Amino acid sequence: MQGARAKGYEVDFICMHPYVGDSDPTTATSDLQNKLSSAHNYYSLPIWVTEYAMADFSRSGDPFFGQATEATFATKSVQMLNTLSFVQRYAWLAAIPSIGGYTDTATCTSTGSNTQVGVAYAGAGATIANGVHTLTPQNATGSRLDDANGGTANGNKIQIWQAAGNVNQQWNFDNIGGTTYNIAVNLGPYCIDDNGGASGTATHIWNCQGIPNQKWTATPVQGGYQFKNAAGTCLDVSGGKAANGTVVQSYTCGTGNLSQTWAVN
Numbered sequence: 001m002q003g004a005r006a007k008g009y010e011v012d013f014i015c016m017h018p019y020v021g022d023s024d025p026t027t028a029t030s031d032l033q034n035k036l037s038s039a040h041n042y043y044s045l046p047i048w049v050t051e052y053a054m055a056d057f058s059r060s061g062d063p064f065f066g067q068a069t070e071a072t073f074a075t076k077s078v079q080m081l082n083t084l085s086f087v088q089r090y091a092w093l094a095a096i097p098s099i100g101g102y103t104d105t106a107t108c109t110s111t112g113s114n115t116q117v118g119v120a121y122a123g124a125g126a127t128i129a130n131g132v133h134t135l136t137p138q139n140a141t142g143s144r145l146d147d148a149n150g151g152t153a154n155g156n157k158i159q160i161w162q163a164a165g166n167v168n169q170q171w172n173f174d175n176i177g178g179t180t181y182n183i184a185v186n187l188g189p190y191c192i193d194d195n196g197g198a199s200g201t202a203t204h205i206w207n208c209q210g211i212p213n214q215k216w217t218a219t220p221v222q223g224g225y226q227f228k229n230a231a232g233t234c235l236d237v238s239g240g241k242a243a244n245g246t247v248v249q250s251y252t253c254g255t256g257n258l259s260q261t262w263a264v265n
Contacts, residue, residue, distance in 0.1 A: 001043060011045065012045070012046070013045055013046040013047065013048050013088060014039055014040075014043050014045050014046070014047050014048070015047075015048045015050045016035075016036070016039060016047055016048070016049055016050065016052075017049075017050060017051045017052065018032055018035045018036060018039075018049060018052050019052060019053060019054070019055040019057070020032050020035070020052075020054055020055070021054070021055065021056035021057070021058065021063075022054070023054075023056070023065060023069070025054070025069060025072040025073035025076050025077075026076060028054050028073050028076075028077070029073065029076040029077050029080050032052065032077055032080070033080055033084070036049070036084060036086075036087060037084075040086045046086050046087070046088045047084075047086055047087050047088065048087075048088055048089040048090075049081070049087060049089065049090035049091065050089075050091055051091060051092075051093050052077070052090065052091075052092065052093065053070060053073070053092060053093040053105045054069065054070055054073045055105075062101070062104065064102075064104035064105050065104060066104050067103075067104055067106075067115060067116045067117055068116060070104055070105050070117050071116045071117045071119070071120035071121075072120070074092060074117055074120040074121040074124060075120045075121075075123070075124040076124075077124075078090075078121060078124035079124055082127065092105070092107060092117075092121050093105045094106075094107045094108075094121075095107075096108055096109065096110055097109065097110050098110035104117075105117060106118070107121055107122075122219070122220050123179065123219055123220070127175075127179065128173050128175075128181065128218055128225070128264055129173070130173055130174055130175055131172065131173060132170050132171065132172050132173075132186050133170070133171055133172075133173055133264045133265060134163075134169055134170060134171070134264075134265050135171060135262045135263070135264060136163075136224070136262065136263040136265065137160055137237045137258070137259060137261070137262060138223045138224060138258040138259075138261040138262070138263065139237055139240050139241075139242060139258040139259040139261075140160055140237065140241075140242035140246075141263075142162060142163060142242075143160040143161060143162055143163060143242065143244070144160065144161060144162075144163045144164075144169040145158065145160060145169065145171060145248060145262070146158070146159050146160060146161035146166075146168055146169050147168040147169075147185040147187065147190075147205055148161075148168075148245075149168070150166070150167065150168035150187060151205070152185075152187055152188055152190055152205070154190075154204075154205070154206050154207060155204045155205075155206065156190075156204055156205045157202070157204060157247065158192060158202075158203045158204055158205060158247075158248045159244075159245050159246060159247055159248055160237055160242075160244070160245075160246050160248060161244050161245065162244055167185075167186050167187055168185060168186075168187060170185070170186035171183050171184065171185060171186060171192075172184045172185070172186050173264075176210070176215065178217075179217055179218045179219070180215050180216065180217045180218075181215075181216050181217075181218060182208055182210065182214050182215065182216075183214075183216055183227075184208050185205055189207060189208040190205040190206065190207060190208065191205065191206060191207075191208040191209075191214040192205065192214065192216065192235070193205060193206035193213045193214050194213050194214075194229040194230075194231060194233070194250045195213065195250070196213065196231065197213065197229045197230065197231025197232070197233050197250045198231065198233070198250065199233050199250060199251050199252045200249060200250070200251060201249060201250050202238075202247045202248070202249050203235065203247075203248050203249060203250060212229075212230035212231075213229070213230070215229065215230050216228065216229055216235065217229075218264075221256075221261055222256070222261070223258070223261045223263060224261045224262045224263035224264060225261070225262050225263075225264055226253065226260050226261060226262070227260075227262060228253060229250055231250065232253070233250040233251055233252055233253060234250065234251060234252070234253040234254075234257075234260045235248060235250065235260065235262065236248065236249050236250065236251035236257070236259050236260045237249075237259040237260075238251075238259075239259075240257075240258065240259040
């Protein structure tokens, strides 16, 4: 760094591969935070974590700790990293088994399926900023989640409708812990309510009360997020239809289901 500065080079951030050798995920998370804080304090520069995982390179053979342990660490470490303002970027050691030797830390299999680590890493980072967003169903990308006619009565229909930029297509996200949210139409305290959440039941708006019917947990999927309610079903465009006025319901969660995939903008 002294040499770079002597030559007049501009250094904007520090890249690190901070592997931690502790076998306990909680201890490893604390160790990772200490390593990053130490580097930041020494150089007074932001940090980019360009590769990391639990690994004890002093052990003979495989230095990693198995999918279950690495998955727990992925969850804990991401939650910690998201609290460090000086960490501007971070990336897990996202190797796949086909390149050899990394099955414990792999985020996907050689055929592209999520591993236990992959699910944990993606889920831990499923944060949506509090505030107003639109939700676009990936089965009908020209439409938006819509509070029918901008109604504010309990039980008013939730549907999809052609994107119009109207306030009844704007939704206010309020994080209530982890990756779970209350989602209210931007017309007042009226939340998306699963109406009991049974598969095939139409959702509606209802006075925000913080009840289980109004809690939606976001999981990142290709193309956006899947929103699961407390009943275990997902926010879904009925029948996968794209027509204006199609009801938005709770339905059995599926993988790769475009009618359950919502881009949040």
